[in-house]
Amino acid sequence: MVMAKDEKELLSKMASLLKSGATMLDMMCPTCKVPLFKLKSGEVVCPKCGQRFVIVSSDEEESRVKADMVLSSLEQAAVQKINSLIMPLSTSETFEELTEIGRALITLLQVIQLSRQIRGAEKGVAEKGK
Structure with a gap:
């Protein structure tokens, strides 16, 4: 299976986030449909579009x-x-x-x-x- 350049870049970015201590969440970006990541700082970001999110419980x-x-x-x-x-x-x-x-x-x-x-x-x- 051949991966597109964009997919390789996204996977590389996701791997980099994990290596830096970010946590992959079980929530998806509503725009990109890729997993969101919680950074060490507490910020939640989409690795593809860079949009930031605030997760609320109520x-x-x-x-x-x-x-x-x-x-x-x-x-x-x-x-x-x-x-x-x-x-x-x-x-x-x-x-x-x-x-x-x-x-x-x-x-x-x-x-x-x-x-x-x-x-x-x-x-x-x-x-x-x-």
């Missing part, structure tokens, strides 16, 4: 993980917006411009702070449930 845990991911994305977006306001802040020439940028910065910082508070509260609830 609907409640899935909801918490999804909420955490959404809030994390929100924080990243807010940080990017803050970064984009640095130049206008340093070049603004009027009090009105400074005030407008300042309000935007305060709002973005509040978004980050609230997101982190919510994520912290969610983690506390999750840990109490264990």
Whole structure:
């Protein structure tokens, strides 16, 4: 039986993961239909497409993980917006411009702070449930 180049590369990657201490799971990648691997770091990855997965044991845990991911994305977006306001802040020439940028910065910082508070509260609830 002759193996295609792609199949050889995949098998080589899977073998490399096993050699590095990863564990092959009994779950398949929904996209690639190949076994998922749990790395030593705890991350779960597909060796073919590289997609990362979070394995949950209940609907409640899935909801918490999804909420955490959404809030994390929100924080990243807010940080990017803050970064984009640095130049206008340093070049603004009027009090009105400074005030407008300042309000935007305060709002973005509040978004980050609230997101982190919510994520912290969610983690506390999750840990109490264990």
